[in-house]
Amino acid sequence: MIGKLLIVDDESWCRDGLMKLIGNEQLGWEVVGEASDGEEAFALIETVSPDLIITDIRMPVVDGLMLTERLAKAGSDIMVIILTGYRDFEYAQLALRYGVMEFLLKPMSIPDTCRILRTAYERFRQKQLEKKLRLREKQLNTLRAALFRLPCDKQDWDEMSGLLRGYELWLLQVESFFPEGRNYLEKDVKLLHYAISNIAGELLQVQDQARNSVFLSVSSGECIFLLAPGVVEPYCASVAENVNALLHLKTGWSFGGTMDELELLADGYAGLRGTAQTQNLQGDHDAVRSLALRESILSELIIGDVEEARSKLTGFIHRAAGLPLQTCKIEIYAMVTALSDLLAIDFKHLKAEDYDDLHPGDLLLFTENKQITEWAGHKAETFLRLFEGWLQEKRDNVVIRAKQYIETHYREHCSLQAVSAHVHVTPNYLSNLFKRETGIAFSNYVSRLRVEKSKALLACTKMRMTEIAEQTGFDNASYFTTVFKQFTGISPSEYRKSQ
Numbered sequence: 001m002i003g004k005l006l007i008v009d010d011e012s013w014c015r016d017g018l019m020k021l022i023g024n025e026q027l028g029w030e031v032v033g034e035a036s037d038g039e040e041a042f043a044l045i046e047t048v049s050p051d052l053i054i055t056d057i058r059m060p061v062v063d064g065l066m067l068t069e070r071l072a073k074a075g076s077d078i079m080v081i082i083l084t085g086y087r088d089f090e091y092a093q094l095a096l097r098y099g100v101m102e103f104l105l106k107p108m109s110i111p112d113t114c115r116i117l118r119t120a121y122e123r124f125r126q127k128q129l130e131k132k133l134r135l136r137e138k139q140l141n142t143l144r145a146a147l148f149r150l151p152c153d154k155q156d157w158d159e160m161s162g163l164l165r166g167y168e169l170w171l172l173q174v175e176s177f178f179p180e181g182r183n184y185l186e187k188d189v190k191l192l193h194y195a196i197s198n199i200a201g202e203l204l205q206v207q208d209q210a211r212n213s214v215f216l217s218v219s220s221g222e223c224i225f226l227l228a229p230g231v232v233e234p235y236c237a238s239v240a241e242n243v244n245a246l247l248h249l250k251t252g253w254s255f256g257g258t259m260d261e262l263e264l265l266a267d268g269y270a271g272l273r274g275t276a277q278t279q280n281l282q283g284d285h286d287a288v289r290s291l292a293l294r295e296s297i298l299s300e301l302i303i304g305d306v307e308e309a310r311s312k313l314t315g316f317i318h319r320a321a322g323l324p325l326q327t328c329k330i331e332i333y334a335m336v337t338a339l340s341d342l343l344a345i346d347f348k349h350l351k352a353e354d355y356d357d358l359h360p361g362d363l364l365l366f367t368e369n370k371q372i373t374e375w376a377g378h379k380a381e382t383f384l385r386l387f388e389g390w391l392q393e394k395r396d397n398v399v400i401r402a403k404q405y406i407e408t409h410y411r412e413h414c415s416l417q418a419v420s421a422h423v424h425v426t427p428n429y430l431s432n433l434f435k436r437e438t439g440i441a442f443s444n445y446v447s448r449l450r451v452e453k454s455k456a457l458l459a460c461t462k463m464r465m466t467e468i469a470e471q472t473g474f475d476n477a478s479y480f481t482t483v484f485k486q487f488t489g490i491s492p493s494e495y496r497k498s499q
Contacts, residue, residue: 002302003124005029006050008041008067009083010059014106018054018113027114028121028302038062042070050078051124054104057084057095065095072098077127079120083108110428125299133292143216146265147224161262163212167226169256169265170236171272172200174221174249182248188364191329192247193220195360198337199242200225203235205345224269226259247360294338298346306388313380321373328369332376333360339383347387398423399437402430403445410449411473416442450474451487458492459499465492 145152469480
C-alpha cells in the first residue's frame, strides 16, 4: 500500500532532492508527478490522483497557499505539506484554515523530512484501512440484506448490484466436522469454520481474476460465494483441495444460478438449501479484524519499522491472552493468518515453505491460553525474522555494491555523493549504513584502499610520488604523503626503502 505523492516547487533542485530522498528511503511514498507552480499542479491532480502534495509556499502564477485553498474549496481529501522559509512562516500558517497537515522549514533537514513523511504515510495508511474496512462491511451488510430480505441502503444496493451482475452463486458446504481419524470436538467447530473462511479468502486474493468476487458465512460449515465468470472451476477445486489437505475435511459445491439481479440471491440460496438458515456473522467479523491487523502490520513493514510491527503483534497477543480459551484461539488464528496473507500476497519473496498458517494445527489441541500465546509469539517472531533477514540482505547488497564501485573508481573523485548515487541511496543513509556494516567510516575506507594500492606501486615500480598519488586518487603528492603516514606510521619514501 504505497501512497502517491506530487511535488510542487519552482526550484528544480528542491524537487530533485525530494524525489531522490523519497526514492531512496523507505517512507511509503512514490513520486507520481512534479510541477513548478500551483496552476500546473492543479492540472496534474486529475491525471495522477495524488494522496499527498508537498508544495512550496512562494511560487509564481499560483502559490502554495492558493493551491491549498483551491483544494479545500473543491472538497479534496488530499493531504498537503507546505514548504516555507522562516520569513514566510506567518503567511504559511494561513494555510491551516484549509487543512494543511504540516510545515517543513527550508532548508529541510533529512531527519525532519523523513519524520514528517512517515507521519503523513501513517495518516494515509489509516485512511486507506478505514476505507477498506468500510467497503468490506458494506459488502457484507448488503449481501446479508439480499440473502435474508432485510432493509438496505439503496445506494449500497445499487452499487453491489452493478458490481456483481452476471456473477455466479455457489454454496460451499462441509460434509462433516467430525471425520474418521480426526479427534475434532464440538468446541472446535467455530475455529474450523473460520479456518475454511480464511482458506477461501486467501485463495480469492491470490487469483487476480477472482479478486472482485465476494463470499459470506451463513452458518457453521456453509459459505455462499458470488464468483466472477471464468474462475469458478479452478477456484472451487483449489478450495476443496486445500481444505482437505490442511484440515482433513471434505467439502462440496452447489451451483445456484447466475445473479443478473441482487434480488435473485435469496431465492437462489433458498433453492440450494431448501430453506433459509440463521445467518452466522461472527466468521465475517473475525475476517474483518484479521484484515485490519494485516494492513496495520503491512504499513510498518513498508517503511522498514520492524520494531513497531513487533510491538503491535506483541500487544495483540497480550490482549488475546485475557480472553476465554476458544475466543483466544480464534483471535490468535486471525493473527497468524494475517501474517500468512502478508507472505502469500505482499511479500512473496519471503515465503518460507514451512509457514503454513492457514492450518490451525496445534491451536486445536491447546487447553490453556498460555500455550496459545507462547505458540503465537513463536509464529510472530518467525515471521519478523524472515523480514529482518531480507532487510539485512538488502543492506548488505548496498554495501557490497558500494565496495565494488570504490574498487573500480578509487583513482577518480570517489566521493560519498558519487557512490550513493550509484547504489541509489542518499549520502546520509550510505554513510550511516557503511559505518554500521563495516565498522569503518566511508572516507577512511576509501583512503585505506588507496594507501594499499599505493603500497604495491611503491614496492614494485620506480614511479615518482606525484605519479603514484595521481594513479591512486590523491589530489597531490603532499596530501598522499600525509594520508599514507596516518595509516602506516611512516612516509611513502620510508616504506619504499623498507621494501
